[in-house]
Amino acid sequence: MTAEFAVALPAIALVLAACLASVQLVGQHVRLTDAAADAARALGRGESAAEAGAIADRVSGGASLVVSEDGEFVCATLQAPGRGLLAAVVLRAESCAVSGGR
Secondary structure (H helix, E strand, O other): OOHHHHHHHHHHHHHHHHHHHHHHHHHHHHHHHHHHHHHHHHHHOOOOHHHHHHHHHHHHOOOEEEEEEEOOEEEEEEEEEOOHHHOOOEEEEEEEEEOOOO
């Protein structure tokens, strides 16, 4: 093993760890987006915010839900911290549906 390889190995490991953490973060954001869409559809059907929150929690794995109404639309906004090396990153997803269930 050469000295150059010994010096470069920690940098390569750090770049690889950052790449894997970012892939994990993207996957978490996709789950959060799906959970926001599910919660918005539930709210649009006329279910309560608690039921929509339970649906979002089951899909996302523990995100905070904020419900807002904008005219004929009802919107669900989910927010969750990242995991692993990128725990400082806050993920946010919003989805709206027509509130026809009321």
